[in-house]
Amino acid sequence: MPTNNNQFERLRCIKRIDQTTDASTFEFEHLEQTPFEFQAGQFLTFEINHYNNLLYRAYSICSSPEKPNSVTVAIKRVPGGKVSNYLLDNLKAGHALPAMAPAGQFTQEANKTTKNLLLMSAGSGITPCLAIAQDSLDKNLDVNIHFIHSARISDDVIMASLLTELAIKHDNFRLTLILEKSDNAEHFEGRLDSPLFTQLVPDTNEQTIFICGPSLYMKSVEEIVSATDFNMEYFHKESFVPEAKAGEPVFSDINHQITFPALDKQFMANDQQTLLDAMQGAGIKVPYSCKSGICGACKCKVSGDVVSSSSEALTAEQIELGYVLSCSTKANSDLIVEL
Numbered sequence: 001m002p003t004n005n006n007q008f009e010r011l012r013c014i015k016r017i018d019q020t021t022d023a024s025t026f027e028f029e030h031l032e033q034t035p036f037e038f039q040a041g042q043f044l045t046f047e048i049n050h051y052n053n054l055l056y057r058a059y060s061i062c063s064s065p066e067k068p069n070s071v072t073v074a075i076k077r078v079p080g081g082k083v084s085n086y087l088l089d090n091l092k093a094g095h096a097l098p099a100m101a102p103a104g105q106f107t108q109e110a111n112k113t114t115k116n117l118l119l120m121s122a123g124s125g126i127t128p129c130l131a132i133a134q135d136s137l138d139k140n141l142d143v144n145i146h147f148i149h150s151a152r153i154s155d156d157v158i159m160a161s162l163l164t165e166l167a168i169k170h171d172n173f174r175l176t177l178i179l180e181k182s183d184n185a186e187h188f189e190g191r192l193d194s195p196l197f198t199q200l201v202p203d204t205n206e207q208t209i210f211i212c213g214p215s216l217y218m219k220s221v222e223e224i225v226s227a228t229d230f231n232m233e234y235f236h237k238e239s240f241v242p243e244a245k246a247g248e249p250v251f252s253d254i255n256h257q258i259t260f261p262a263l264d265k266q267f268m269a270n271d272q273q274t275l276l277d278a279m280q281g282a283g284i285k286v287p288y289s290c291k292s293g294i295c296g297a298c299k300c301k302v303s304g305d306v307v308s309s310s311s312e313a314l315t316a317e318q319i320e321l322g323y324v325l326s327c328s329t330k331a332n333s334d335l336i337v338e339l
């Protein structure tokens, strides 16, 4: 499978487990079997050759950095989801895929935390929360974890047996399942609302929330939590879905020249157009996934003046070196760009 640039390394799928009727986990190792370096909560951006179209998608790692010889991601079927459904239909042990190095800021290392961790998830959003839980437990960190997961029915819970095992093994890991339909009195039936949140978390003092799931779920939980006295500086969310679709940009009269020395290319970009759109318009293949400044797949290095609305997925060192997220950056002068 061809790759666009050297940001990618090839990973081999070594195990596939079908977890539910519509979700599977895939374990990967480096082709050279070197260990992975990552933080719990980070994601991998894969390059997928989808019928000769290169597409990019970010999937959170659900395994622990304390077991660095492989990484596991979970993929859930989504109605109309091109890439996830393609991978579920085709990816098997033995196949190799290009992927970017793990990235992302949804980690304990990058955020303010306390010793009381509320890990809240729904659907496949369980994956980064599970990595954070396992990492904390593997490292014997002095934390109390309350894992609150929402799903339709118990059979939809990805890696349910691992969650149960963690709850049995560790006194400082408490599991709450909220199911839309449940025949087990141990689980809550219905959806997470304010009264249930207050029942589950009577004391919001000294708590940290890491939350990942569908955007409607996260929006609803954020509203519930912000109506309490929870300190929102400790509310950390992960989303790979843009919150609102931006319309077509309205171009201004100002254009800047973009020079791409590696490809010996020059083209014009409007100052209201993202650099990613301008590069794609000029026929340059740039990796991208979320198009909303979250995943980091579209990063490139620029010399010149730019206006960026997000640098969330970049490290301080990358920003210092001149990297920007091209999906969230517009030219404010002529630029020289490298991938």
Ligand code: FES
Pocket (backbone or CB within 6 Å): 287, 288, 289, 290, 291, 292, 293, 294, 295, 296, 297, 298, 299, 313, 325, 326, 327, 328
């Ligand atoms: S495409 Fe995800 S940050 Fe730009």
